[in-house]
Amino acid sequence: MLFKNIWGALRLRRIQAAVVSSLVLAGSLSFLDLPAAAASTDVAAPAVVSNYVPTATPLDVTNASARLTLKVRLSDETGVTNGFLVRVWNPETDQYYWLSNHSLVSGNLQNGVWQVTATVPQGAAAGRWIIQIFNLSDPLNNRSNGFIDLREVTIISA
Incomplete structure (x- = not known):
């Protein structure tokens, strides 16, 4: 039985x-919610196409905190998910601040410009800081590995 x-x-x-x-x-x-053809061909993580900082640099935080804005063009066959992270990091002191308020300001999820902002507080360490992006992914869970350096900014502080 x-x-x-x-x-x-x-x-x-x-x-x-x-x-x-x-x-x-x-x-x-x-x-x-993807066509079968796209699901079978997209095996790469989203890519950084270009980036720029419209905020005036160097960024002076001697007397007050300052706002840092980044615009980054991201591209992916099936689209970029909004779970990526961006930080500005000082490699000498290991201080960092996360940029937030991600918003797609032009284009679409497959090829668009995202804007992210951060407030760097008064008294942050002076010197060279690196803007990095982390955790780029698409709906198929193709992901980037580690932090990707985007650009350097200089911070002035007394």
Whole structure:
């Protein structure tokens, strides 16, 4: 009797697997909201195309905090998800501040310009700071590895 129940459960599992395999082979990936062709060809993480800092630099935080803005063009076949992180980091002191308020200001998720801002507080360490982006990903979970250096900015502080 036990053998019969096990055999029946195994047959049910094989039938379920066959149904799932048929759906995948038929290209039914609707749960990802992506066409099957795009899902099968996009195997790369989003790419940084260009970036610039419209904020005047050097950034002076001697007497007051200052706002730092970054615009970065990101590109990906299936689109960039909004879970990426940007920070400004001082390699000499290991201080860093996260940039926030991500917003797509032009283009679309496949090829668009994102704007991110940060407030660098009064008294932050003077010197060379590096703007970095982290965790670029797309809806297929293709991700960048580690921090990507975008550009350097100089901070002045007394």
